[in-house]
Structure formats: structure tokens, C-alpha cells
Amino acid sequence: MAPPKIIKALNESEVICTYDEASNPIIPKKTLRSIGKDVLDVFLPAGYPHTVTPDYTPYQIYDSLQAFSSTIASLLSSRAVLQGFGVGDSTSSATAAVLLTVVQESTGRLATIFFAHRHGQAIEPECKYYRFLADIVNDSAFFLDILSPALPTYPKILALCGAGVLRALCGISGGAAKASLSAHFAKNGNLAELNAKDGSQETVISLLGMLVGSLFVHFVHGKMAVVVSMIVLVGVHLWTNYQAVCSVQMRTLNRQRLTIILEEASSPRGAILRPDQVAEKERILTWVGPRITFATTFPRLREISHFKNQKYRNRGYVIVQQPTGQKIFLKQGTPTMAALEAWVEAHTGSHWPADSTFWKSLKAAGWDLQTNAMETGPSVRIVMGDENKSA
Structure with missing residues (x-):
């Protein structure tokens, strides 16, 4: 007798159905394990665990x-x-x-x-x-x-x-x-x-x-x-x-997660942490970040003079130095990466281009660079008059 044909689901180890040599389906007997699985399927997403994240x-x-x-x-x-x-x-x-x-x-x-x-x-x-x-x-x-x-x-x-x-x-x-x-x-x-x-x-x-x-x-x-x-x-x-x-391993970069990554990247190890590694270091209630904020109101008169700084001419943000810390103003029409780049420069004191090895390494490590999780208040955008004229 020829062995039964076996059809398996793509990327699955579970057998869907078996056939005898006459192409008749062989219905397996119900076991406690299969019954338990049927019960769990009522409460778990279809295709679990492949259709959900590991956490x-x-x-x-x-x-x-x-x-x-x-x-x-x-x-x-x-x-x-x-x-x-x-x-x-x-x-x-x-x-x-x-x-x-x-x-x-x-x-x-x-x-x-x-x-x-x-x-x-x-x-x-x-x-x-x-x-x-x-x-x-x-x-x-x-x-x-x-x-x-x-x-x-x-x-x-x-x-x-x-x-x-x-x-x-x-x-x-x-x-x-x-x-x-x-x-x-x-x-x-x-x-x-x-x-x-x-x-x-x-x-x-x-x-x-x-x-x-x-x-x-x-x-x-x-x-x-x-x-x-x-x-x-x-x-x-x-x-x-x-x-x-x-236990949650978020892939978006908020202020705390990006700060943890920067601190580890600037250490002697110089490693780029994955989302699961950052999750182990995250603090839920007690994290105190650096004195860096994103603007939630329009610029005040004493802040406008900082916008003339030429180093921000072709960047999507302006960093204003204040006695209480640093404030980031994002420009109108800038991509999500501008918020990440601005935080990196404010935290490290240097500008890391968006196409640098750092950002490529973050993406390779599994981080989502397309979602803005940096701003936690009203989103204020500025328009640079000189740039508009030159454009």
C-alpha cells in the first residue's frame, strides 16, 4: 500500500488533511490535545501565533x-x-x-x-x-x-x-x-x-x-x-x-526608547539595541528624560532669532537653546525622520544624517522609523520665510 498523501499549510507544521491511496480523506480521531486546540481557537486570532507579534x-x-x-x-x-x-x-x-x-x-x-x-x-x-x-x-x-x-x-x-x-x-x-x-x-x-x-x-x-x-x-x-x-x-x-x-516590545521610537538606544550606541560597546532589548531597560512610570521638549506653542519673540542659524537652513527642524533646556521646532512638511534627527542632535550635540549607518542599523534591528511617537502634545509647525523665497 502506498503511503498516504499529506497536504501541509504553507509555513505551517500542522497537517491539514491526509488521503489514502484512493484519494479518500482520512479523518483523524479527536484527542484531548486537538479538543483543547479547538477551544483555544475560539479565543485566539486566526493563524495564531504567526499572525501576532511574539510578545x-x-x-x-x-x-x-x-x-x-x-x-x-x-x-x-x-x-x-x-x-x-x-x-x-x-x-x-x-x-x-x-x-x-x-x-x-x-x-x-x-x-x-x-x-x-x-x-x-x-x-x-x-x-x-x-x-x-x-x-x-x-x-x-x-x-x-x-x-x-x-x-x-x-x-x-x-x-x-x-x-x-x-x-x-x-x-x-x-x-x-x-x-x-x-x-x-x-x-x-x-x-x-x-x-x-x-x-x-x-x-x-x-x-x-x-x-x-x-x-x-x-x-x-x-x-x-x-x-x-x-x-x-x-x-x-x-x-x-x-x-x-x-513584556510588550514596542517597535516605534518614543523619547525614552530613542534615548536608551543613543546611550547604548555611544557606550564603549557601541551596539544598536533591538526592540526586545530596549523593552528590558524601559521604565514604565519613573523615567526622567533629558531636558528636551518639542514645541507645543508658537515661537515667542526671543526664540525667533534662533531661526536665523544657518546650520538649520536645510534641516527639518530648529533647536532653540533655553535656560531650562532645549526646545525643538519642527518645520512644516517635514517627514517623521525630522523629529528623530532633532532629538538625536539635541541629545548628542551632533547632527546624524538620515541616510547614515545609524538609521540603517535601526531599521535593520526592527525599529519603525515611519511612525511619529516623539511628540506628546499639540503638533506645532513653523515656516521659514527665507527658505520659501529661495525655493
Whole structure:
């Protein structure tokens, strides 16, 4: 008997189908491994792991763990909020609870508008920072919630409104940062499916968390027990979230990542770090960069004189020296590389041409040089009059 024909998927090691010598398909028996794979396929992007970046798996594992502990903590918080609204108190009215809810929701939505206006442009370049920050403010809201039942009327209102504001900030910060991370993970044009599967994962984790949390809140009642439990849950939540964020290997160059690369390139080793190597050195909350900023307002009179410096005539930027540091003005119509070149010159004190070995090495190391992740505020562009005349 001739051996069965085997058809394999391109770039895959998994057998799609086998045929006998009469060209009849041989249906393999279901095993626990194949059943488990079928279940995982419901929650993972099609073609996993080839259609996502390598850091997708560790991020999702830690993200699932942090969502599980957060769900349990939210149940303790929700019970405290209901107590704060007067549930179970014969002296409280439904109208007062509704009015308090309206005030809490209103302050939260106003905070969302203000936060999006002030920090919206910074979320994508600093998505790891804002993803972790979202859970810090959300956990802070939990503590305000469990504190509220023990407070007098007016402090209670302030505490519940403060919790609403923090929760709203978590929503806008975490949601926007998560969208940026999803765009990073999706490498096969599968962003929509990846987000859909991520929603499925969160649903299952939330259901498991509510199941365990229901038993948890049934046995935890005392004030001290609630506080201690919340501290433990929040500690686990923040640790797993921090590990999730640290596992992400962004390929775009923001201020911190480019500074890390420059410091390593100027060291005796002179190496160009890859995205995974830079991710190990990144700091999520505590990084303090050099005193270099990008202009977020139009030039002041004392700054205009710097634009006459001839060395910036054919460059896409102008660097203004100030007592507090250096300010970079980008010219209108300049490519993304201008922001990177300007940061390099401001940091090193020398101009590295865009076609130099340095930029080629960055691209070869896997860095994205086409996405502007340097500016975290309003994008201001200047027009050089002399250059326009000469053109």
C-alpha cells in the first residue's frame, strides 16, 4: 500500500488533511490535545501565533491574570458603593441614590473630556505608561468606594464622585492605550479580529472572576477583612499588570526608547539595541528624560532669532537653546525622520544624517522609523520665510 498523501499549510507544521491511496480523506480521531486546540481557537486570532507579534502571548497571560483579580476587587467595591448609596438603610431614599448617581456620572464624564483634551495625543507614544496608569487610578477608585460607607454625607459624596472621576480616567486612558497595543500586536491586518478575540477572552475571565468573587464577598464582611482583602487583590492586580506592560516590545521610537538606544550606541560597546532589548531597560512610570521638549506653542519673540542659524537652513527642524533646556521646532512638511534627527542632535550635540549607518542599523534591528511617537502634545509647525523665497 502506498503511503498516504499529506497536504501541509504553507509555513505551517500542522497537517491539514491526509488521503489514502484512493484519494479518500482520512479523518483523524479527536484527542484531548486537538479538543483543547479547538477551544483555544475560539479565543485566539486566526493563524495564531504567526499572525501576532511574539510578545502577544506573555502580555495576554498577564493581562488575563490582572483582569481576574480586578473583577474580584470590583465586586467588593460595588458592594461598598451600594452601601454608600444607602442600600439596606431604611432612612435612605431611592431618589437620593439616583441623584447621587447622576452627580457621580456627570463628574466622571466631564473628567473624560478634560483628560482626552490634555493627554489624548500622548497616549499612543506612551501607551505602556498610560496602560499601567489606568489600572493605578482604577484601583485608587476601589479604595474610595470601600471608604465611602463609613463617611458622613458630604465627604461620602466627594469620595463617590472622586471614584467616578478616577474610573472615567481609567476608561479613556486604558481604552486608548489598549487600542494602540492591539495595533502593535496585529501584524497580518487582523486588528479587528484581534480586538474581537480579546473581548472574548475578557468575557470568560470576567465570568470566572465573578464566580469566584461571589463566593469571596459572601464570606468577607468585616471592615478590616475588606480592607486587607482589597490590598491583596490590588497588589496582585498591579503586579500582573506591570508584568504585562513590561513584556510588550514596542517597535516605534518614543523619547525614552530613542534615548536608551543613543546611550547604548555611544557606550564603549557601541551596539544598536533591538526592540526586545530596549523593552528590558524601559521604565514604565519613573523615567526622567533629558531636558528636551518639542514645541507645543508658537515661537515667542526671543526664540525667533534662533531661526536665523544657518546650520538649520536645510534641516527639518530648529533647536532653540533655553535656560531650562532645549526646545525643538519642527518645520512644516517635514517627514517623521525630522523629529528623530532633532532629538538625536539635541541629545548628542551632533547632527546624524538620515541616510547614515545609524538609521540603517535601526531599521535593520526592527525599529519603525515611519511612525511619529516623539511628540506628546499639540503638533506645532513653523515656516521659514527665507527658505520659501529661495525655493
